[in-house]
Amino acid sequence: MEGILMSIDKSVAAELASEAMEEFMKMAMDREEVLWSQGHGGKEALIYKEYLNQFTSAGMGQSSPDLKTDATRATAMVFIKSLSLVEALMNMKQWKDMLCCIVSRAITVDVISSGSGGSLDGALLLIYAELQVLSPLVPTRDVFFLRFCKQHKEGVWAVVDVSVDSLTESLSSSSLKCRKRPSGCLIQDMPNGFSKVTWVEHWEYDESEIHSLYRPFISSGMGFGAHRWLATLQRQTERLATELATPHLQNMVVGGRVDGGRSLLKVAERMRNNFCSIVNHSTLHNGSQVLGLKDGGVRVATRKRSDDPRKPPAGVLSAAASIWLPVSPERLFDFLRDGRLRNEWDMLSNGGPMHETAYIATGQDPGNNVSLLTASAQSKTLILQESCKDSSGFLVVYSPVDISQLNEVINGEEDSAYVDLLPCGFSILPPGSQVEVDDSNKENGALLTVVIQITVSTYNPRKARLTAESVKTVSNLISCTVRKIKSALSL
Structure with missing residues (x-):
């Protein structure tokens, strides 16, 4: 990890995070559904040809021909206030505990920015995480990425992830198994303690190590896609609310x-x-x-x-x-x-x-x-x-x-x-x-x-x-x- 830290320029990392935020916001706020289609039981999947026409993907370069693409979007009401969710996403222990079915390991490698004015607005972290499907036949997705937090207005936050393999030679190689293109969640406060959360997950991954039994599950976006993150988050916040209400x-x-x-x-x-x-x-x-x-x-x-x-x-x-x-x-x-x-x-x-x-x-x-x-x-x-x-x-x-x-x-x-x-x-x-x-x-x-x-x-x-x-x-x-x-x- 120390070698990776030394090879990442913080100003370049901040520029990448800013570009990733801009791309993410356009994808999350695409109300005309120019970029999204309804592929797998009403779930939204990215129209990749249209995506390539609009984005250069935050300085990450072209997609690797050896990697398969998985890009999904989902929106739901979640029983948690926006700031509480933002705080959980920016704290690796809370993030892992809240979403343990998906996040098997999470480490803050470097705090590039802690935010401004005593808030998380502008906070930028370098993170290492292992993400999983609960099966030994699906390898974990091990990834170094930037997590950038921005408050767009009162009660509206965005938390965006983007892989850093393009910033360091030690990660940019033919052995790359997966990487995260601009992904994350847009969180908007709603009445009665709820938040409206729009989640986008955009991955490139090597399918060859996934057992054939699970390839349809992963390629459908159900393994690491937006729908799973959001469904897991809904269930866990409901559990926490029930715990407080039923002693x-x-x-x-x-x-x-x-x-x-x-x-x-x-x-x-x-x-x-x-x-x-x-x-x-x-x-x-x-x-x-x-x-x-x-x-x-x-x-x-x-x-x-x-x-x-x-x-x-x-x-x-x-x-x-x-x-x-x-x-x-x-x-x-x-x-x-x-x-x-x-x-x-x-x-x-x-x-x-x-x-x-x-x-x-x-x-x-x-x-x-x-x-x-x-x-x-x-x-x-x-x-x-x-x-x-x-x-x-x-x-x-x-x-x-x-x-x-x-x-x-x-x-x-x-x-x-x-x-x-x-x-x-x-x-x-x-x-x-x-x-x-x-x-x-x-x-x-x-x-x-x-x-x-x-x-x-x-x-x-x-x-x-x-x-x-x-x-x-x-x-x-x-x-x-x-x-x-x-x-x-x-x-």
Whole structure:
């Protein structure tokens, strides 16, 4: 990173950011839809020929013939004030936490400008980020880019990103896998705490490393496009609003504090964030190793379980696999999140249905919630589960939790960061377009990613290895889970 910093002239970076802002504003404010067409279920896609006629793309040069183009626009009402959203976008920790399903890593490499007059107006950052789809079959998009923030008038802000590969020889090479042309969001304050957000995503990327199963999903703009960013943002801001408005638990049988619900939501948030960080192998801790099978298969890695000094060192084996299933994403989601049906696929259920002992809604849709499940009243272990849905996809994440630890957190006697979690779960995505099955039949179906983790008693990053036995264990767990899901759904 230091070498890249030294090679970027700040005045040139500021000029690039200004040009990117101008291009972005024209794309975002194109009310005549000269640049946009309706391609993929009403979503807006860029008319690239018209785009090339109007723009030189902020000094980035011509598109690379080796890279595929993905450019989309979406607009929606989001329950957050414009300044709050701007502040989150300009703070890498908040940005990552708010959009963890997409942002697996984010670092501020350099603050070129902190803004003017004590505000973020004019702030310019150099950022490194890893962006992901929750599948091991889609490589992360690793990109250095400028993020420029500008207030256009009272209650109207724009935050724009643009790759810096054109400014440094160390990034401008034939090995470039992706780059961001001027992209970002236009945020306008509306009544009652809402903002109108127009999001534009404009990418060039190398399609060759994406598994064929996911290429239709990515090329449709559903993987890294504006619609997914905006849908994820809507769901997360709704969750935050619900957390503030609903401090208590429904059907609560553990703990007694009125604000115990918020404590449980914090634990669930950490569980979900940890889950999102392990799906793609590139986001795992140093010392991790990956077994990648050419045709997808099961990806397995090792990592350290916890940095808690009060506990002995332990390791985790993480396994992830993605498959296509001939079932609608909605049906698959409803099946996997239903505790009463959990015994049909989950060995932790001990062969019987699980009962819901606590429930917190995290949005208006009943599919968005945090719950506690148990196999019996005598069990010392509960299952903490969060299910999420929006128009871009579905998520079901769960982890065993010790009931005594959970009671301590809910009663305010312990920091939620010390609750032992081992997140497992499912990401469910629409395929984006028709997927070929057996080279003859075509169905839509669902793209399912299964993630399972198991503990190992010791961990030494210098000696961490994937043994044949450990790979076989987690691979069998994945295979068994998939087989049971298929059987239960008669697939």
